Amino acid sequence: MKAFPRSHPLWLAYILHRLSGIALALFLPFHFWVLSLALTRAAALDGLLGVTEMPLVKAAEFGLVFLLAVHMFGGLRLIALEWLPWSAPQKTWAAAAAGGAFLVSTAFLLRAI
Amino acid sequence: MISTQHIDRHDTDVLILGAGGAGLFSALHALQGAPEGTKVTLAVKGLIGKSGCTRMVQGGYNVALGPGDSVERHFMDTILGGKWLPDQDMAWRLCEQAVVRVRELENEIGCFFDRNPDGTLHHKAFAGQTADRTVHKGDLTGIEIINRLMEQVLARPVEKLQEHRAIGLIPTADGAALAGVLMIDMRTGRFRFVRAKTVLMATGGGPTMYKYHTPSGDKSMDGLAMALRAGLPLRDMEMVQFHPTGLLAGDHTRMTGTVLEEGLRGAGGRLLNHSGQRFMFDYDPKGERATRDVVSRGIYAEMRKNNNPEQEGVFISMAHLGPANVAQKFKGMVKRCADCGFDLAGGLVEVVPTAHYFMGGVVVDVDTRTAMEGLYVAGEDAGGAHGSNRLGGNGVANSTVFGGIAGDTMAADIRGMGALRDPDEAVLEAELARACHPLSRPPALVLPLRKALQEAMWDEVGVMRSEAGLKRGLARIAGISEALMDVGVAADNLAFNLTWHDWLNLRSLCEISDVIARAALARDNSRGAHFREDFPSAGDLAESYFTVSRRRGGDVDVVREPVRFTIVRPGETILPEGEPDTLVAAL
Amino acid sequence: MTEFRLYMLQRLSALVMAPFVLLHIGVMIYAIRDGISAAEILGRTQGSVLWFTFYATFVVAVSIHAALGLRIVLSEWAGLRGPTREITSLAIGLGLFALGANAVWSVTAGGTS
Amino acid sequence: MAEVLQQDPMRVTVLRGGPGAPMRPETFEVPLYESQTVLDVVSWIQQNSDPTLSYRFACRVGMCGSCAMMVNGVPRWTCRTHVQKVLVGGAIEVGPLRNLPVIKDLAVDMDPFFDKWVEAEGRHHPTRTRDDGIAPIDPESADRQQATAGIECINCSVCYAACDTVAGNPDYLGPAALQRAWTLYNDEKNADRGSILDAVSGKGGCHFCHSMGSCTIYCPNELNPLAAIAGLKSATARRFFGRRDR
């Protein structure tokens, strides 16, 4: 049987928001752990931070900021949609959120390189 | 073999059959009026709120609340529209109570009917009315009424027996009163007998035995067939209203027969025959804006002239009014046609008269009581309020007004009733056997016989009738009924078995078709929806009679009974002196 | 707590985080320009009450927000219901808070001022 | 009479079964006609090919909302879906409506949908009686416009079938019931609007909606439950911040 087709902008915005939220929640403990190394084992932290120079890790970092940005803009869009008087051009909101996220993350990437 | 041992037995106090306007209103009123603790059960062939025709009401609801209008005027229009055949006390009750019912719908049930810019109710005029009288919610009035009623009923302690089809009224052994109703739980295919102190039958008639018909698929005259078998008198059974413009899209689609709304003609829509000519002015000076029966006969006559099986119907054309304008004004209708592949706004849509409403029904008093104690009938199942013709807008008024009255009456009567009554087990067994009949026959298709009945009724007992045709019709119906008894249905899985129900539908339709043809034979004049080519005149109005059909033994006999002019006599009016004939500006 | 209050808490904690996230990304972009080192991070943050409050508020908000977010995801996608769901999401919240608090403490405690 | 359109019949795969009989696809060949709806196709199978096929319909014209099914995976009113619109390579797939228990084959039990309608306080709470006149109401007022926006819902459950939140959360009231609550909240004839907000703030309330918008995309009536639900969320939030109920 054919699957239920969901590929419309609002649904994609929803799934993007959810996946980015989950990914952030998974990443956050790791992030906290890294920072907690700061006081006790500064060298270890330096080692880890050094790794950030590697392209793969760079890409991962980029991904994380992208996720954070996507999730935040998506979230703000949702809250606006829910609490501010409803306006019809929903899809514009979704697009703007993704666009903004992309902007921030590219900025990050460009500066980092 | 299924025997009465296999019947689930169930008890209630008030049992309601059908969940249209009549059924739902009676449930609410019964709960309001009955003693504390009274159990109310709603048994319906489809889903509550989703089945029946009340939901399909487009035009609206007649109520004398408009500017200058009065109950007297509504009453006079109803009597004149019914060509002096209505039961005048019922018609009066209808018009008078419609006022209360609409206020109840708005204020207690929560309907919102369209408003004028100043906030007051908007009224429009349906054909045949002398005042702006029809309240409506756009052209989806029935949806608003039934949705709101359904919510109220669902939120109350009503026992729901959905997809339960009533198949037999079971009297007590002495035949004096109704004991209960036999039904099929369609979801499981099991039988259930429900005893009740009072039973309202509100299964909504439904002339679906015609080739073209508008009512919902769940309506198949089950109620009237049950009443007939129970020996109750049925009146005005020859009166079948045709709507002039049903969609014609081929006999392979269920869209065929569905209504293209009246407003299209009102707004200036034209009817064109096979050669592209307007023809309605040949039949009536009002042209396309003449009343339903006149337009239906005009179209029928053109179809007969053309007599081309490749192109049966006539066409409705709206394009001259500007396709964009039409698309905007009749948004719902244009979209519906477009979804089905027709361009209503800019092109031609083929139409044909379509059986719409059944004026005939069980003889009842003004409080919905019948000749059988414990049985009440309201809505399209009850006869009398409309006589030979129902005005647009009086149908839903009738079902909601008398549904409410039935609820009140049952609630009052139940106080005087003792224990539940025991059924006549022999009748129970007979009804069971009737329903099980096809299960022991070799399976065959039901559809061809349904089509054959629909053809026969359309050809011989339809828009125009004659003695010879009606007799041919009776013979054809008898042949089909007989053939049906040899059609079997495989019994291996009776759960949600639509084919078994198709068989039962056809059985009910055959039984009532026969009565329609007999009653039509018995009326040797032409009134309202009933037109006899061999007796085209209306006959002496003062000598008006209505037909009463009843099964005695194996046969149906039809008698004529004089109309009692309890309120107004032909040639008279109850409008105050000096009142204008009509308040509606001529178009 | 009613579902509605949890919803409000989730949205409000998100709103609290929004400016933090922007600032955080900004700082990261600034910091990462010439590569990151532990000393650099610590130099900026250690002993600063401001940074402590900044990150502590973030940790509180994100623990609440992510725990409540995952609570819904767990019920919709993993079928968790009743006490199982409540305990799991509470654990997630507390765990995030613990790790986060540890990280904040590591990064901001000690040093001068 | 309408002609059979082409020599080759269409292939129609129907998902069949129910409680006690696992759902399985079964393929039928059905002649293709002009002006033919998916409901006609399903009816053709039952009337001509397999008399035991179960499905539900009533009005045939998009008014009763009882014929909805999954057509090629999409929830639709079958009586208003022209076959030509959904035929892919001469084939279509039909299944029972999603998110509701199957009774048999294509017929689902709609009770959960309506139970939630009731749970959302989806009914009028009177401020007047039948003895009073009709309330004068400005049809253009802002509140009335909001109420009018969702009033033509025919409770067909298409949106309910389209919503993944319903799929994941059995308590979720769903788009149609919530939209009804929003309509009533804006209806100035309706008493005690606060109770509506209470009813939609519970364990399956409007706050579980993720604004995924499939309800609005698939509603055949072009209604916008997404907007209605957002309205409820904002009304509850406003109440939280101490603004009065209207």
Ligand SMILES: Cc1cc2nc3c(=O)[nH]c(=O)nc-3n(C[C@H](O)[C@H](O)[C@H](O)COP(=O)(O)OP(=O)(O)OC[C@H]3O[C@@H](n4cnc5c(N)ncnc54)[C@H](O)[C@@H]3O)c2cc1C
């Ligand atoms: C397309 C259309 C448009 C119309 N427009 C208008 C209009 O604009 N104005 C107007 O006044 N009237 C109109 N009418 C007529 C009006 O709809 C009917 O007169 C009225 O609704 C009948 O109400 P009812 O309650 O008697 O029956 P229905 O509403 O038809 O309800 C019948 C109920 O009985 C149930 N039932 C049937 N058989 C059984 C059984 N064996 N056991 C248990 N339950 C059973 C059905 O499932 C259904 O629930 C229209 C009719 C149609 C078809």
Ligand code: SF4
């Ligand atoms: S909102 Fe639309 S899809 Fe949902 S039940 Fe109502 S009419 Fe159907």
Ligand code: F3S
């Ligand atoms: S699809 Fe479902 S999640 Fe909300 S916006 Fe519609 S109800």
Ligand code: FES
């Ligand atoms: S049959 Fe009524 S909506 Fe399709």
